[in-house]
Amino acid sequence: MTQSATSALGRHRWAIAEGYIPAWSNGPEPELQSHETCCILNTSTTDAQVSLTLYFEDRPPQGPYRFTVPAERTCHKRFNDLQDPAPVPRGIGFSCVIDSDVPVVVQHTRLDSRQAENSIMTTIAYPL
Amino acid sequence: MTQSATSALGRHRWAIAEGYIPAWSNGPEPELQSHETCCILNTSTTDAQVSLTLYFEDRPPQGPYRFTVPAERTCHKRFNDLQDPAPVPRGIGFSCVIDSDVPVVVQHTRLDSRQAENSIMTTIAYPL
Amino acid sequence: MTQSATSALGRHRWAIAEGYIPAWSNGPEPELQSHETCCILNTSTTDAQVSLTLYFEDRPPQGPYRFTVPAERTCHKRFNDLQDPAPVPRGIGFSCVIDSDVPVVVQHTRLDSRQAENSIMTTIAYPL
Amino acid sequence: MTQSATSALGRHRWAIAEGYIPAWSNGPEPELQSHETCCILNTSTTDAQVSLTLYFEDRPPQGPYRFTVPAERTCHKRFNDLQDPAPVPRGIGFSCVIDSDVPVVVQHTRLDSRQAENSIMTTIAYPL
Numbered sequence: 456m457t458q459s460a461t462s463a464l465g466r467h468r469w470a471i472a473e474g475y476i477p478a479w480s481n482g483p484e485p486e487l488q489s490h491e492t493c494c495i496l497n498t499s500t501t502d503a504q505v506s507l508t509l510y511f512e513d514r515p516p517q518g519p520y521r522f523t524v525p526a527e528r529t530c531h532k533r534f535n536d537l538q539d540p541a542p543v544p545r546g547i548g549f550s551c552v553i554d555s556d557v558p559v560v561v562q563h564t565r566l567d568s569r570q571a572e573n574s575i576m577t578t579i580a581y582p583l
Numbered sequence: 584m585t586q587s588a589t590s591a592l593g594r595h596r597w598a599i600a601e602g603y604i605p606a607w608s609n610g611p612e613p614e615l616q617s618h619e620t621c622c623i624l625n626t627s628t629t630d631a632q633v634s635l636t637l638y639f640e641d642r643p644p645q646g647p648y649r650f651t652v653p654a655e656r657t658c659h660k661r662f663n664d665l666q667d668p669a670p671v672p673r674g675i676g677f678s679c680v681i682d683s684d685v686p687v688v689v690q691h692t693r694l695d696s697r698q699a700e701n702s703i704m705t706t707i708a709y710p711l
Numbered sequence: 712m713t714q715s716a717t718s719a720l721g722r723h724r725w726a727i728a729e730g731y732i733p734a735w736s737n738g739p740e741p742e743l744q745s746h747e748t749c750c751i752l753n754t755s756t757t758d759a760q761v762s763l764t765l766y767f768e769d770r771p772p773q774g775p776y777r778f779t780v781p782a783e784r785t786c787h788k789r790f791n792d793l794q795d796p797a798p799v800p801r802g803i804g805f806s807c808v809i810d811s812d813v814p815v816v817v818q819h820t821r822l823d824s825r826q827a828e829n830s831i832m833t834t835i836a837y838p839l
Numbered sequence: 840m841t842q843s844a845t846s847a848l849g850r851h852r853w854a855i856a857e858g859y860i861p862a863w864s865n866g867p868e869p870e871l872q873s874h875e876t877c878c879i880l881n882t883s884t885t886d887a888q889v890s891l892t893l894y895f896e897d898r899p900p901q902g903p904y905r906f907t908v909p910a911e912r913t914c915h916k917r918f919n920d921l922q923d924p925a926p927v928p929r930g931i932g933f934s935c936v937i938d939s940d941v942p943v944v945v946q947h948t949r950l951d952s953r954q955a956e957n958s959i960m961t962t963i964a965y966p967l
Contacts, residue, residue: 464854464936464967470592472657472690473622473705478614482954486862486930494857496894496934510624510657529856529894531932546614548659550624550688552592560934560965562856565703570610572700572828572956575949577857578707579962581688583592598720600785600818601750601833606742638752638785674742676787678752678816680720693831698738700828700956706835709816711720726848728913728946729878729961734870766880766913802870804915806880806944808848821959826866828956834963837944839848 463499465560468583469553473563474509476535478546480568489568491534493553493580496560497524503557505530509543510550517541524559553580591627593688597681597708601691602637604663606674608696617696619662621681621708624688625652631685633658637671638678645669652687681708719755721816725809725836729819730765732791734802736824745824747790749809749836752816753780759813761786765799766806773797780815809836847883849944852967853937857947858893860919862930864952873952875918877937877964880944881908887941889914893927894934901925908943915948937964 477489497503502525508518520537524530534543534551543549553561561580566573605617625631630653636646648665652658662671662679671677681689689708694701733745753759758781764774776793780786790799790807799805809817817836822829861873881887886909892902904921908914918927918935927933937945945964950957 464852465965468592470624470626470688472624472688472707473620473659473692474657475659487953492857494932494934496854496856496936498854498894498936510626510655512657512659516655527894527900529858529896529932529934531857531859531896548622548657550622550657552624552626560854560856560967562962562965563705564857564960565705567701567703568954569615570696570700572954572958573951574700574702574830574958575951575960576692576703576705576832577947577949577960577962578690578705578834579856579965581593581690581707581710582965583688596720598752598754598816600752600816600835601748601787601820602785603787638754638783640785640787644783676750676785678750678785680752680754691833693833695829695831697743698824698828702828702830702958704820704831704833704960706818706833706962709721709818709835709838711816724848726880726882726944728880728944728963729876729915729948730913731915766882766911768913768915772911804878804913806878806913808880808882819961821961823957823959825871826952826956830956830958832948832959832961834946834961837849837946837963837966839944 463558465558466582469561469580471551471563471580474549476545477567477569481571482568487568487573490566492564493532494562495524495530499557500526501557502526503555506554508552591686593686594710596711597689599679599691599708602677604673605695605697609699610696615696615701618694620659620692622659622690623652624657627685628654629685630654631683634682636680640676719814721814722838724839725817727807727819727836730805732801733823733825737827738824743824743829746822748787748820750787750818751780752785755813756782757813758782759811762810764808768804847942849942850966853945853964855935855947855964858933858935860929861951861953865955866952871952871957874950876915876948878915878946879908880913883941884910885941886910887939887943890938892936
């Protein structure tokens with residue numbers, strides 16, 4: 456690895472305006488379970504303390520969901536797996552703000568397997 | 584929710600250059616109806632007055648479509664549902680400019696179920 | 712349409728690093744023909760003179776492909792339809808630089824119908 | 840090609856936070872093999888020396904993977920094909936930092952053919 460790649464890269468805060476965990480699935484799990492993922496890259500040599508806040512259409516914001524992305528590691532966090540302070544409801548729209556104490560890079564991905572063949576989509580999150 | 588996450592985040596104006604509501608669908612509605620969505624996140628403590636203007640290939644711009652995204656809420660607005668001043672024609676290309684009186688974050692998503700298995704795509708909108 | 716939405720928005724130059732026209736298709740044409748599209752929004756009150764330059768893996772750049780995006784219109788241009796100075800080869804990778812004499816917003820979309828069910832993807836282009 | 844399009848465009852460093860090579864495939868290869876691609880456009884008149892560093896969830900960073908993107912060419916590099924210093928494991932999440940000695944533009948694409956019908960996704964990478 457080049458020396459330069461080990462420094463902290465990215466931003467402290469990101470937003471994902473689209474969020475939705477499809478309510479059902481087809482195919483072998485966990486790979487093809489319908490899921491919504493927040494991919495967080497921490498290139499720094501310091502562990503990143505990350506906190507997610509979820510926004511909904513019909514209820515107050517929910518969070519923070521806290522976890523650590525270790526130094527020089529990535530984390531592909533499924534919203535499906537978030538439990539504390541509450542699970543993420545299926546089949547309703549939400550948005551997400553990601554806060555990190557060290558700069559990170561964030562990308563959003565969904566796999567939708569509600570029909571027999573899965574479909575995927577991704578976008579870079581919005582850096583704030 | 585962290586205190587910092589409640590402030591206004593994003594931009595006042597965004598653009599989505601791609602727009603197209605597929606003209607037919609397969610699968611249970613409303614989930615799997617072909618649709619085009621504009622996801623708008625308002626993290627501020629003030630309601631956002633939003634206005635959409637649509638651009639077409641062969642006719643003058645259409646709008647404004649006005650609606651509110653409440654404080655600390657998201658809105659996943661389907662272009663399929665816009666009615667005033669006129670519905671959005673199916674099966675033709677369009678683009679969209681989104682204006683908001685408070686900063687918001689915007690993401691664009693399509694679900695295309697014209698064939699038996701649905702397909703999805705998404706991108707962050709372009710901040711202006 | 713709001714007065715503010717009629718001004719020129721965006722950038723004069725954009726890039727799309729991914730490009731590929733799948734070599735075959737399934738389903739009714741033109742809707743479900745495999746295609747690669749460059750969506751260009753011109754919100755200004757002046758016609759935009761646009762020029763595309765294509766880059767390949769194994770041959771010199773090809774172009775310019777010139778066309779007009781009228782004032783206050785969008786153009787969803789399929790790379791499949793480009794003919795002058797030469798058609799775009801199918802089934803090989805390319806990239807594209809978009810130049811416009813007035814600011815525009817550009818988004819990239821592909822529909823791949825090589826298998827029985829189509830798949831779609833999109834991203835905002837990169838503003839230069 | 841316009842004179843202006845031949846200059847160096849883009850950035851020296853990019854990140855892709857999402858990475859995953861699906862572990863199996865359906866359909867004719869190489870077109871429909873499940874793959875993850877990093878598309879790199881070099882518009883400059885100088886060859887670009889590119890180096891990729893991969894980040895994982897459970898092990899140290901891996902790289903650099905070095906290759907050249909010739910002047911005025913694009914390169915659609917499949918992560919599947921990276922071999923030196925080590926192949927990229929299938930079916931696990933990763934992220935990627937791309938370094939180039941001349942400015943380039945980078946876009947990320949996946950084709951997932953684990954089920955009978957393929958699915959595609961793309962996003963512009965994050966410029967650093």
